[in-house]
Amino acid sequence: MKAKVYFTDFRTEFHGTGRVYKLRRLMRAAGFESLDFKDKFAAIKMHFGETGNLAYLRPQYAKAVADYVRELGGNPFLTDCNTLYAGSRKNALEHLDTAASNGFNVLSAGCQILIGDGLKGSDDVPVPVPNGIRCRTARIGRAVMDADVIISLTHFKGHEAMGIGGTIKNIGMGCGSRAGKMDMHSDGKPAVDTSRCVGCGICMKQCAHNALLPVRGCMTVDLARCAGCGSCISVCPKDALFPAHGSGPELLTEKTTEYAAAVLNGRPQFHISLLCDIAPNCDCHGENDAAILPDIGMLAGFDPVALDMAACDLCNQTPRITGNTWLENRSVGNDVFNDAHPDTRWRTAIDHAVRIKFGNPDYELVKIK
Numbered sequence: 001m002k003a004k005v006y007f008t009d010f011r012t013e014f015h016g017t018g019r020v021y022k023l024r025r026l027m028r029a030a031g032f033e034s035l036d037f038k039d040k041f042a043a044i045k046m047h048f049g050e051t052g053n054l055a056y057l058r059p060q061y062a063k064a065v066a067d068y069v070r071e072l073g074g075n076p077f078l079t080d081c082n083t084l085y086a087g088s089r090k091n092a093l094e095h096l097d098t099a100a101s102n103g104f105n106v107l108s109a110g111c112q113i114l115i116g117d118g119l120k121g122s123d124d125v126p127v128p129v130p131n132g133i134r135c136r137t138a139r140i141g142r143a144v145m146d147a148d149v150i151i152s153l154t155h156f157k158g159h160e161a162m163g164i165g166g167t168i169k170n171i172g173m174g175c176g177s178r179a180g181k182m183d184m185h186s187d188g189k190p191a192v193d194t195s196r197c198v199g200c201g202i203c204m205k206q207c208a209h210n211a212l213l214p215v216r217g218c219m220t221v222d223l224a225r226c227a228g229c230g231s232c233i234s235v236c237p238k239d240a241l242f243p244a245h246g247s248g249p250e251l252l253t254e255k256t257t258e259y260a261a262a263v264l265n266g267r268p269q270f271h272i273s274l275l276c277d278i279a280p281n282c283d284c285h286g287e288n289d290a291a292i293l294p295d296i297g298m299l300a301g302f303d304p305v306a307l308d309m310a311a312c313d314l315c316n317q318t319p320r321i322t323g324n325t326w327l328e329n330r331s332v333g334n335d336v337f338n339d340a341h342p343d344t345r346w347r348t349a350i351d352h353a354v355r356i357k358f359g360n361p362d363y364e365l366v367k368i369k
């Protein structure tokens with residue numbers, strides 16, 4: 001059976017209804033009202049954009065989703081989890097500040113914002129990975145798992161490690177706590193950049209496992225004791241701690257896909273993906289290069305894998321925009337994301353999803369006005 005993916009473009013009529021109305025119409029057509037929201041908490045998972053990035057989704061889209069949930073009797077909230085890397089979203093306070101300065105507040109978004117893994121990214125729950133090959137357990141932000149319904153609202157774009165930043169990435173990487181992100185990005189243990197460490201000892205106080213030891217004025221990690229929680233990374237004032245032994249694009253993509261499967265397994269869910277401001281890289285960057293594709297449209301449905309597959313097909317059927325760094329001087333193949341990031345392969349996520357019986361990449365595109 002094919003998964004249905006509903007699509008509408010971004011075209012509007014002069015003096016007609018706007019894009020936000022089109023999003024609501026799309027959601028309705030895709031069956032949003034079949035979900036039971038009565039007195040349920042509904043997590044709307046999205047990305048608030050790193051400071052300096054201007055490609056992230058505007059809060060008006062989130063408000064359209066939140067308002068619709070409320071009309072159906074539910075209690076919506078926007079959520080994302082803290083980042084692993086040093087940036088403007090590495091703890092809940094900075095994360096909320098960044099969301100606010102990027103325009104997200106109760107009025108603009110129509111609901112409250114909760115950082116899914118708490119103040120320091122340590123408030124998570126272990127979630128079994130169904131049919132997991134790379135991970136048995138995923139560490140997911142508690143608020144994400146406490147929600148009764150999960151809705152992903154994804155800004156679809158390129159990604160420097162996974163090829164695409166789509167629905168699977170939004171859910172898998174985005175719902176991972178700090179420890180979860182450590183797990184996906186690396187073998188789960190941090191390392192110390194000795195050129196940055198000043199031996200202040202702040203990380204030592206944070207570590208509940210006595211895994212950090214000062215040696216000649218510089219911190220070292222006792223790998224036998226380290227539990228891979230990632231807490232030390234968030235508190236280092238010099239950004240001297242980082243995840244060691246990177247997973248590499250393929251392993252990272254497979255782990256992220258398994259995390260998405262863990263988050264969604266057996267839960268009421270709905271997925272929305274907006275193909276606009278298609279930057280070559282993730283919204284985690286404090287900059288966004290010129291778009292590599294024109295605005296294409298919006299997708300909605302119940303199958304996250306089908307949505308990513310449909311989004312990639314639509315992108316590869318659309319003429320590219322030249323004049324951005326990532327497609328300049330690159331050989332032009334028949335896949336825009338593989339051309340932008342030749343050392344990645346977005347298809348890995350789809351293939352791995354099939355392997356672990358998560359979602360269905362075989363889809364039927366249903367176009368509505």
Ligand code: SF4
Nearest residue numbers: 197198200201203236
């Ligand atoms: S908090 Fe950072 S700078 Fe301070 S000792 Fe730990 S690693 Fe070094």
Ligand code: SF4
Nearest residue numbers: 207226227229230232
């Ligand atoms: S990752 Fe967690 S357990 Fe490991 S050294 Fe850092 S704080 Fe300690």
